[in-house]
Amino acid sequence: MQISENKVVTIDYTLKDDTGNVLDSSQGGPGLAYLHGASNIIPGLENALAGKAEGDSLNVSVQPEEAYGQRDDSMIQTVPNDMFEGTEVQVGAQYQAMTPEGQPLTITVMDIKDDGVVIDGNHPLAGQNLHFDVTITEVRDATQEELDHGHVHGPEGHDHG
Template sequence: MEIADRCVASFHYTLTNTQGEVLDSSSGGDPMAYLHGQGNIISGLEKALTGKKAGDKLDVTVAPADAYGERRLELIQQVPMTAFQGVPEVKPGMAFTAQSNQGPMRVTVTAVNDDQVTVDGNHPLAGETLKFAVEIAEVREASAEELEHGHVHGPGGHQH
């Protein structure tokens, strides 16, 4: 069976950046499972996996536009330390959920200077060209429940 819309694909992967640093990997664990055609993984990788079958191995390079987008400077802001009331010590690397005009968004603290905190609302991999080494483990038809919910259930997928 080939990977196509409305099927579940499971794959092992190693994700690296353009410098060859490993950013993530399924090595030593279960393969990642997703429902193809539902936007469950980045679009550039999903496009590359279309038509592949169990046992296929491939290397995929995904440009920022087909991954997590370009870095947007308007998502980097300085906010007053008073916005973090109840947090004993604000440090770079801490993540918070902030309210924006588009609803809640995840921000990461990048700097703390006196009474000002710099936060970044970009995805940590925004602006990065991503390289995936992939091996397809399994391709199967999605269950009616998976199609209704829009994601995979069971090992490697969502648990209810």
């Protein structure tokens, strides 16, 4: 079965940066399952997988524009220390936050000063070329419920509890 809109695709992948450092990998886990055509994964990877089939392996290099975007210095802000009250803040620590539009956002603590905490709201992989080694382990039709929700259900996917 080939990958096209409304297929559920499971991949094993290793993600490296320009210098060959491994940034992320599905090794040792069940793999990554996503709903093709639903923007569950970055556009550069989704586009490269279209038309491929179960058992195919490919190397995909993705520019920032097709991944997590360029870095934006306006995303670096100083916020009051009391926003982190009750948390032991450390430089380099990452937190999940929400934008005012309700989009999930990863923020990274850059510096801690007397008058505030400097945070960076750029995605940790913004501005980077991403290199994926991908093997497609399964392609199946999505269920109607998965199409309605826009994401994968089941062991490797999303669980409604």
